[in-house]
Amino acid sequence: MKILIVEDEKPLSDSMVEYLAEEGHLCEAVYNYFDAVEKIELYQYDCIVVDINLPDGNGLDLIRLIKKQSITLGIIIISALNSLENRIEGLEIGADHYLTKPFHLAELNAHLKSINRRISYGGSNQIVINEIRLIPDEHKAFVHDQEIILTKKEYELLLFFISNKNKVITKAGLAEYLWGDYMDLADSYDFIYTHIKNLRRKLLKKGCEDYIKTIYGLGYKFELN
Amino acid sequence: MRLLNKITLNLLAITLFIFLIGMVAFYYMLREQVDQNINLELQKRASNINKIFDAAHSSAKQTVNLNDTVIITQLTQSRKSERFSDTLLFNPETNKYTLFRQFGFVKTIYDRDYYIQIFKPLEETDRLIIRIVILMNLLVIMIILTLIIANRHSSRSDWKVFYDTIAKINNYDVNSHEEFTLHNSDIKEFDDLNRVLFTMTERIKNDYINLKEYIENASHEIQTPLAIINSKMELLLQSGDMKEKQFKMVADAYEASNRLSRLNKTLILMAKIENRQFPESKPVNPGIMINHQLESLEDLIHSRKIKVIRNMDPEVIVQMNPYLAEILLVNLIKNAVRHNITGGDLVLELSNSYFKISNSGPALQMDPEMLFKRFHTSSSSPESLGLGLSIVQKICAMYGFKVKYNYQNYMHAMQVDFLKA
Numbered sequence: 268m269k270i271l272i273v274e275d276e277k278p279l280s281d282s283m284v285e286y287l288a289e290e291g292h293l294c295e296a297v298y299n300y301f302d303a304v305e306k307i308e309l310y311q312y313d314c315i316v317v318d319i320n321l322p323d324g325n326g327l328d329l330i331r332l333i334k335k336q337s338i339t340l341g342i343i344i345i346s347a348l349n350s351l352e353n354r355i356e357g358l359e360i361g362a363d364h365y366l367t368k369p370f371h372l373a374e375l376n377a378h379l380k381s382i383n384r385r386i387s388y389g390g391s392n393q394i395v396i397n398e399i400r401l402i403p404d405e406h407k408a409f410v411h412d413q414e415i416i417l418t419k420k421e422y423e424l425l426l427f428f429i430s431n432k433n434k435v436i437t438k439a440g441l442a443e444y445l446w447g448d449y450m451d452l453a454d455s456y457d458f459i460y461t462h463i464k465n466l467r468r469k470l471l472k473k474g475c476e477d478y479i480k481t482i483y484g485l486g487y488k489f490e491l492n
Numbered sequence: 493m494r495l496l497n498k499i500t501l502n503l504l505a506i507t508l509f510i511f512l513i514g515m516v517a518f519y520y521m522l523r524e525q526v527d528q529n530i531n532l533e534l535q536k537r538a539s540n541i542n543k544i545f546d547a548a549h550s551s552a553k554q555t556v557n558l559n560d561t562v563i564i565t566q567l568t569q570s571r572k573s574e575r576f577s578d579t580l581l582f583n584p585e586t587n588k589y590t591l592f593r594q595f596g597f598v599k600t601i602y603d604r605d606y607y608i609q610i611f612k613p614l615e616e617t618d619r620l621i622i623r624i625v626i627l628m629n630l631l632v633i634m635i636i637l638t639l640i641i642a643n644r645h646s647s648r649s650d651w652k653v654f655y656d657t658i659a660k661i662n663n664y665d666v667n668s669h670e671e672f673t674l675h676n677s678d679i680k681e682f683d684d685l686n687r688v689l690f691t692m693t694e695r696i697k698n699d700y701i702n703l704k705e706y707i708e709n710a711s712h713e714i715q716t717p718l719a720i721i722n723s724k725m726e727l728l729l730q731s732g733d734m735k736e737k738q739f740k741m742v743a744d745a746y747e748a749s750n751r752l753s754r755l756n757k758t759l760i761l762m763a764k765i766e767n768r769q770f771p772e773s774k775p776v777n778p779g780i781m782i783n784h785q786l787e788s789l790e791d792l793i794h795s796r797k798i799k800v801i802r803n804m805d806p807e808v809i810v811q812m813n814p815y816l817a818e819i820l821l822v823n824l825i826k827n828a829v830r831h832n833i834t835g836g837d838l839v840l841e842l843s844n845s846y847f848k849i850s851n852s853g854p855a856l857q858m859d860p861e862m863l864f865k866r867f868h869t870s871s872s873s874p875e876s877l878g879l880g881l882s883i884v885q886k887i888c889a890m891y892g893f894k895v896k897y898n899y900q901n902y903m904h905a906m907q908v909d910f911l912k913a
Binding site for chain 2: 283286289367368371373418420434439446457458462484
């Protein structure tokens with residue numbers, strides 16, 4: 268997937284480029300509004316990650332401009348301003364997701380994956396990882412073609428793991444992905460532990476290999492050999 | 493106008509008014525009394541004339557009129573001087589002794605000294621004096637009464653501004669979003685006081701707003717560096733070429749910076765609630781939200797064998813910001829799940845007037861008031877920010893809801909009253 272990252276903080280932009288490049292995306296980074304407009308006019312992108320507060324312009328205006336050219340293009344807003352109006356406005360003018368800084372790269376990646384599925388298969392696709400098969404549209408999961416009944420959270424968890432396979436997933440990143448901002452996450456780690464335990468048990472029962480590795484004190488990793 | 497002048501003027505106006513009325517009344521009453529006396533005198537003279545006429549035509553004995561009585565005594569040896577005195581004389585008409593004022597003087601006629609006494613009855617003048625005294629007293633009593641009443645009335649109206657100011661200051665809340673206004677007064681001191689108070693509250697408010705803005709700006713500015721730190725550490729964790737010891741250190745640092753991010757986000761949220769940056773209000777169905785939240789916690793509730801008892805009216809609608817409603821309910825529900833015991837109960841009650849959520853658990857070790865304090869956490873969950881119930885309280889305060897906590901029958905209960913007190 269070809270991604271344009273519009274973020275004026277270079278170190279943050281670099282991190283995103285690095286993480287996403289490892290996932291096999293083609294990333295280009297610009298650091299201001301003016302350059303972003305130029306790039307958009309010259310090239311074709313699948314997705315654009317845009318910061319709202321740019322030194323010489325507003326990211327929302329950029330989105331309006333992009334939407335005039337291509338409707339299918341995926342848009343993720345990243346902003347330090349977590350105002351509801353901004354969020355609503357951003358989503359109304361066609362953004363797919365709104366992430367508040369600081370965010371987790373794994374979360375950004377998971378959102379990009381879902382955008383990728385939407386634009387490349389029109390959404391009606393399935394994800395196959397060895398013996399596991401997911402149908403995102405129907406929220407269904409199969410192991411060796413046998414359906415496993417997952418709760419909503421377990422399904423989201425599995426999808427998140429598969430989106431960030433072979434990466435260290437932190438508990439904090441998981442918690443925020445599953446429950447969003449503002450929750451007092453005190454015992455979310457217990458919640459996560461419970462969810463993962465159940466998910467793992469359900470997968471193993473259908474003869475699935477144990478991909479979910481615990482990384483002590485930090486989180487988990489969905490490890491494919 | 494100065495307070496002293498105002499009071500003096502008031503007093504002057506009242507006294508002048510009463511005296512004017514009093515003088516007129518006094519004049520007419522006195523006049524009446526004097527007229528009466530003169531009338532009496534005239535009547536007496538008329539009756540005397542009658543008697544003289546009657547006596548002239550008959551042999552009836554002429555009565556003595558003490559008024560006209562003149563006693564002339566020839567002085568022999570001791571000389572008497574002119575003098576006034578009171579004396580009792582027998583009045584044959586009324587058959588009584590009555591008080592007379594007499595004046596005695598000496599007249600020399602043909603080398604002989606005569607002492608002459610003339611009399612005037614005191615009875616009528618006495619009555620006049622008594623009347624005057626009574627009138628004077630009445631006048632004084634009237635003045636005092638009127639002064640008291642007028643003073644009370646003027647206190648109530650002139651000091652009204654003052655009392656109003658006191659009440660307003662008493663209720664002053666720097667956080668309130670209402671304009672702080674004081675009534676104008678025509679009294680200089682009160683106007684001065686109000687002006688000083690107004691400038692003072694404005695300054696306090698401005699300082700407070702500045703401080704708040706500073707904190708908010710700082711919080712926002714912190715977001716970007718935090719995002720950089722987090723992203724770099726996340727990348728660091730992905731690189732497999734770290735020793736376990738180093739990995740552990742990065743993991744701890746990452747955990748801490750995440751905690752900081754969460755804290756910062758929550759504080760920004762609280763500042764926003766305080767600043768009323770969630771004005772949009774819609775009809776919200778809490779029942780649907782509660783069920784939705786319970787669903788997302790289903791696994792955990794199940795794993796801890798918590799029994800959920802729902803007693804909810806599904807038709808309940810509350811007017812509030814949907815986002816805040818969700819935050820409010822999530823925090824209450826998570827709180828009740830977190831502090832529940834394995835195999836405990838979770839009771840949810842929802843009606844048009846309140847939402848009550850109770851969970852089993854041992855009694856609190858601390859003052860329930862402390863529950864709503866920021867950063868107050870129980871020692872058992874060190875990851876907790878201790879801001880959940882603070883947020884609950886902030887949201888409730890914004891909508892005028894009341895939050896209550898109580899502990900009964902081994903159950904902690906949090907109740908939110910939707911009706912405004």
